[in-house]
Amino acid sequence: MEIILFGLLAVLLVFMIFNTRKRQKQMKAEQEEKATKTVPGVRVLLQGGIYGTIVSYDPDDLDHPASVEVAPGVVIEVHSQAILRIVEPKDIVADDTELADDDLVVEADAPIAETPEETRARLDRDADDK
Structure with missing residues (x-):
């Protein structure tokens, strides 16, 4: 055993x-x-959830701070290990089908948005119909 x-x-x-x-x-x-x-010009996500663009980064000397532009003209220095990941741009797939002018129908009398009271009343009516 x-x-x-x-x-x-x-x-x-x-x-x-x-x-x-x-x-x-x-x-x-x-x-x-x-x-x-991690090269200058690439978008990154920092540990704190801040997105930015790399201005300068030294992969050989990790003690040297990386410069990240978080807004136009606003550059911050962060520790190189604060860079969580590189943000890859999503591939945008365009839909080949285009709507003709006749396909889009907008009713002139339709409300643009409902108030919360109108939404509750509509949901209650729908529930009663079922």
């Missing part, structure tokens, strides 16, 4: 060591990728 427990303990220990090394390699690869992509 003790041999089975020691065997199970050994298997768990080997699994933990293997998993830790795998995670360390993955983190190192992510850091290297981030360092190569």
Whole structure:
């Protein structure tokens, strides 16, 4: 019985060591990728949730602060590890179908927005109809 427990303990220990090394390699690869992509002009997300554009960054000297422009003319210096990730622009897929002028119908008498009271009344009417 003790041999089975020691065997199970050994298997768990080997699994933990293997998993830790795998995670360390993955983190190192992510850091290297981030360092190569962090160049002036790229948009980044900082640890505090602030978006900005890299003005200057030294991937070799991580103690040197990175300059990030957070608004036009507003440049802040942050620790290089405060850069959480590079913001990739989303691919915008344009819909090929265009609406003709006749396809868009707008009723002139339709209300633009409902008040909360009108919304409640409409929802109550819909619930009573069901």
